[in-house]
């Protein structure tokens with residue numbers, strides 16, 4: 001009886017140790033990919049196309065704040081396009097790279113091109129955290 005229990009415990013341990021290999025115990029992977037890591041915690045990105053004018057005044061009123069996307073959209077907008085009233089689309093704007101608007105707000109406050117999300121159709125690629133790291137109030 002006692003021996004049976006011991007054997008059961010040993011079998012259990014073997015099972016756990018062979019299934020639960022941790023990155024720290026992996027052998028050097030060199031240039032190869034032996035799958036001995038876990039990237040499940042990373043976030044994910046999606047393209048959101050043809051969004052109607054948001055009418056959210058925070059877009060034009062937030063100046064050059066590059067984190068207003070987190071406040072309004074719960075994520076990191078990494079690139080976006082604007083559809084002008086002529087019907088044509090802008091090229092890609094990337095926050096902090098090429099998205100300064102030549103218009104200014106009152107007081108000479110600079111703004112980003114995403115100011116036009118307020119009254120223009122727009123598309124963007126947004127990256128969000130893994131669900132387990134969601135900010136309160138975000139979906």
Ligand SMILES: *[C@@H]1O[C@H](CO)[C@@H](O)[C@H](O)[C@H]1NC(C)=O
Pocket residue numbers: 040041042130131132
């Ligand atoms: C979030 O990360 C955990 C690991 O930290 C992972 O198990 C889970 O699948 C991830 N969720 C999504 C939706 O990717």
